[in-house]
Amino acid sequence: MASEMVEANGRRTVATISRQSLHGEIVTRLRDMIIEGDLQPGERIYETQLGEELGVSRTPLREALKFLASEGLVELVPSRGAVVKRFSAKDVEDMLIVLRSLEMLAGRIACEVASDEGIARLRSLHDAMVKHYKAAERLEYYKVNQQIHTGIVALANNAPLAEVHGLLQSRVKRIRFIGHEGAERWAGAVAEHETIIAALEARDAETLARELDTHLANGWERVKSVV
Amino acid sequence: MASEMVEANGRRTVATISRQSLHGEIVTRLRDMIIEGDLQPGERIYETQLGEELGVSRTPLREALKFLASEGLVELVPSRGAVVKRFSAKDVEDMLIVLRSLEMLAGRIACEVASDEGIARLRSLHDAMVKHYKAAERLEYYKVNQQIHTGIVALANNAPLAEVHGLLQSRVKRIRFIGHEGAERWAGAVAEHETIIAALEARDAETLARELDTHLANGWERVKSVV
DNA sequence: TGCAAGCATTTTGTATACAGTATAAAAAAT
DNA sequence: ATTTTTTATACTGTATACAAAATGCTTGCA
Numbered sequence A, B: 001m002a003s004e005m006v007e008a009n010g011r012r013t014v015a016t017i018s019r020q021s022l023h024g025e026i027v028t029r030l031r032d033m034i035i036e037g038d039l040q041p042g043e044r045i046y047e048t049q050l051g052e053e054l055g056v057s058r059t060p061l062r063e064a065l066k067f068l069a070s071e072g073l074v075e076l077v078p079s080r081g082a083v084v085k086r087f088s089a090k091d092v093e094d095m096l097i098v099l100r101s102l103e104m105l106a107g108r109i110a111c112e113v114a115s116d117e118g119i120a121r122l123r124s125l126h127d128a129m130v131k132h133y134k135a136a137e138r139l140e141y142y143k144v145n146q147q148i149h150t151g152i153v154a155l156a157n158n159a160p161l162a163e164v165h166g167l168l169q170s171r172v173k174r175i176r177f178i179g180h181e182g183a184e185r186w187a188g189a190v191a192e193h194e195t196i197i198a199a200l201e202a203r204d205a206e207t208l209a210r211e212l213d214t215h216l217a218n219g220w221e222r223v224k225s226v227v
Numbered sequence C: 001t002g003c004a005a006g007c008a009t010t011t012t013g014t015a016t017a018c019a020g021t022a023t024a025a026a027a028a029a030t
Numbered sequence D: 001a002t003t004t005t006t007t008a009t010a011c012t013g014t015a016t017a018c019a020a021a022a023t024g025c026t027t028g029c030a
Helices: A022-035 A047-054 A058-071 A089-113 A116-134 A138-155 A159-178 A183-201 A205-223 B022-035 B047-054 B058-071 B089-113 B116-134 B138-155 B159-178 B183-201 B205-223
Strands: A074-077 A081-084 B074-077 B081-084
Touching (some): A022 A058, A022 A159, A047 A058, A058 A074, A058 A081, A058 B058, A089 A138, A089 A159, A089 A183, A089 B089, A116 A138, A116 A183, A138 A159, A138 A183, A159 A205, A159 B089, A183 A205, B022 B058, B022 B159, B058 B074, B058 B081, B089 B138, B089 B183, B089 B205, B116 B138, B116 B183, B138 B159, B138 B183, B159 B205
Antiparallel strands (some): A074 A081, B074 B081
């Protein structure tokens, strides 16, 4: 969400007065709860109960659930309400296949249209990630890692592409985060990232696509045991 | 709505009782209205008014709008309700780029995993389409055409892939339908389809991908004037 | 005549109340 | 003892009512 930014320290935020509606806030709240595992897959959602927990009435909560249902994070069973969606191993593999294809596409486009500043920004993200890796800060590493992948997609300057990528990414986020890899695999992932960034800086579309391909294929290998 | 099928003539309907919830039906109804142009892009949606037209109250209608907002067909402006989303020419081009990539991916996978029956089904769809083409039945042609593209994706047996493809497809449907091409272009499209089906029957992934690539690139050429 | 401020109307946002349906438990019958 | 039927309860689905916000219009004033 990153919106509220209510005048802590007395300073007013000029940008985007944060006029989000209640159901909008509930959407992001629930999305986080699902990704972080507060709401477990397969768990049934009781509207009155959850509404009381969040301090909202059923109406905006239900609206938020409809939104998330369209995103594919919850499932609506007629007359039985919402259930947190559970993904099979095949589902996850299928999502990663699509994600891989999307990122490859984004990478190719980015080589053509990305600004030098944009690429430089990604390089510094990469450097930060390496720093977290060396410090063995898994959570921070994971977050920056996500930012890099999202960043590559963003460089392609194709809104629908970024959108569907984000859609699938949010679904596998939880699983990816759980999937703690061993030291040697982790090192491999970092090395792959280095070649990816280098290919992007060289604007070498084919190399970039190939590297993303292997990186994300390996990504599936890294998580498939935990699904 | 169009569901109950209550035991008229005493006989009970065994199949699928159509237990869709009201908001679910409204979603499909509104989606059709948007695609078919009953609700124009940029048009503001007044909840009470539309609710009366559809004979439903505001609550399920609002839930349906949230769902469609997540699909990207309407936009929710805080405190000002829903507006039918308008897509720029770049948006449409970007969507078609992604669609192209997704169909190519689907085609490659389909060559490996599709059943012979599935491919045969697509061939007969293609034959039907050619028949409509020769009869100059544009609407019927268009519908079968869509089914073929959706069918190729379905053959890949990858649910998330089919889902995101369908998501983008629904957005460009309206524009594609509007885009009436001239006779020679139409003939070209039919010829491309023939090579696509042939490549699929031969399970020749690379040829199929290449043909889909050109076909969908030409598709953008065909519609870009009308966007 | 132009502008601004205030009021009225319209529309969205949220809550609550009521109706319908599914599940589970208990009672009755085989 | 097991199965079926009944009944109670809890939850979802929908409608309506109320509150807040935004827009447009009217009126007053310079």
